Amino acid sequence: MAERYRIALAGNPNTGKSTLFNTLTGLKQHTGNWAGKTVDIKEGSFLFKGKSYSMIDLPGTYSLFTNSLDEESARNYIIFEKPDLTIVVLDATALERNMNLALQVMELTEKVIVCINLIDEAEKMGIKINEKILMRRLGVPVIKISARNKTGLPLLLDTIERVITGAIPCSPLKITYDDETEEKIHSLLPKVQRVFGDNVPARWLSLRLLDGDKKLLEELMQRHLKKEVSS
Numbered sequence: 001m002a003e004r005y006r007i008a009l010a011g012n013p014n015t016g017k018s019t020l021f022n023t024l025t026g027l028k029q030h031t032g033n034w035a036g037k038t039v040d041i042k043e044g045s046f047l048f049k050g051k052s053y054s055m056i057d058l059p060g061t062y063s064l065f066t067n068s069l070d071e072e073s074a075r076n077y078i079i080f081e082k083p084d085l086t087i088v089v090l091d092a093t094a095l096e097r098n099m100n101l102a103l104q105v106m107e108l109t110e111k112v113i114v115c116i117n118l119i120d121e122a123e124k125m126g127i128k129i130n131e132k133i134l135m136r137r138l139g140v141p142v143i144k145i146s147a148r149n150k151t152g153l154p155l156l157l158d159t160i161e162r163v164i165t166g167a168i169p170c171s172p173l174k175i176t177y178d179d180e181t182e183e184k185i186h187s188l189l190p191k192v193q194r195v196f197g198d199n200v201p202a203r204w205l206s207l208r209l210l211d212g213d214k215k216l217l218e219e220l221m222q223r224h225l226k227k228e229v230s231s
Contacts, residue, residue, distance in 0.1 A: 004045070004052040005164050008078055010105055011089035012098050013060035016117040018042075020089060020147035021057040024157075039073040048157045056083065064104045065213075072215075078108050079200060080223065084164050085111045092122035092129060092144070102138070106172035107204045111163055112140045115156060120146040139171040174203070184210055196220065 011017035021029075025044025042057040058077055059070035078086055088105050090098040095116070102114050116129060131142040141159050145152030162168040176182065188206040196205065200220065208216050 004054050005085070006081070006083040007053055007055045007160065008081075008083040008086045009055055009057050009089065010074055010078070010086060010101065011060060012062055012091065012101060015060070015089045015091040015098065016147045017060060017089040018057060020115070020117060020145070021055060023147050023150060023153070025055055039069050041073065041077070049161055051161060053160070061101065063101060064108070065211075075108070076219070078105065082109075085113065085160060087113045087115050087160075089115045089117050092116045092118045093125060093127060095129065103173070103175060106138070106140065107174065107207070108201055110170050110172060112170060112172055113156070113159055113163060114138060114140055114142045116142065116144045117147050119144045120149060120151065137173065139173050141168060141170070177207075181207075181210065 009017055009021055021042065021044060024046050026046070028046065029042055029044030031040050031042050039059055041059070044055050044057070046053050046055065056077065058074040061068070061071045061074050064071055064075040064078075077083070086105055086109050088102040090102060102112075106112050114134070116131065119129070122129065129144060131144050135142040141163060143152060143156045143159055145156055147153070159168065163170060177185070185203060185206045188209060189202050192200075192202045192205050192209070196202070205216075205220075
């Protein structure tokens with residue numbers, strides 16, 4: 001049986017994320033719960049260039065700081081399930097507001113595509129977006145589309161295939177914080193790496209610990225203990 005690659009689809013509410021999901025997966029989708037959570041997550045599939053892809057439509061969220069069950073589910077899927085690729089769908093008419101989520105996702109995983117949707121609406125408003133400049137600054141592919149009109153989808157599909165196979169390398173932008181925060185991150189990193197190894201992005205986890213994210217720490221420790229017991 002051919003390998004099926006997994007793609008997580010993240011984005012703010014009302015960015016057209018689910019429209020993109022429905023366009024790519026059509027009728028080949030189902031809804032279920034993930035990891036015992038009450039939040040429904042849709043999963044669908046599609047074929048491209050002889051390869052099979054499974055796409056997971058994560059709940060629409062404004063951030064991944066787990067202020068809600070939706071945010072926790074989206075974040076945990078990216079961290080613990082480790083999809084082969086994460087696509088962050090942004091609204092072209094509200095790029096600045098949407099970019100925050102993209103930056104957070106890029107702290108969690110290397111293989112990311114930033115997908116700027118509703119480009120047709122942006123053009124009507126006189127908004128011009130230079131995706132090449134964004135690509136250079138973010139360090140990941142940036143694709144402009146209109147999921148509703150299917151504009152840009154062939155390029156998106158081709159980019160998905162090339163990122164997953166490694167033909168397009170990703171080097172996501174990492175935010176540099178103030179000197180005091182960076183010093184604390186630096187001191188935490190070896191401890192985090194010693195306990196969790198490569199299972200969790202060490203820099204990101206160090207930041208979350210500095211923020212006092214107790215819920216995340218509890219989740220991590222539970223998973224770590226389960227792994228220790230099973231091994």
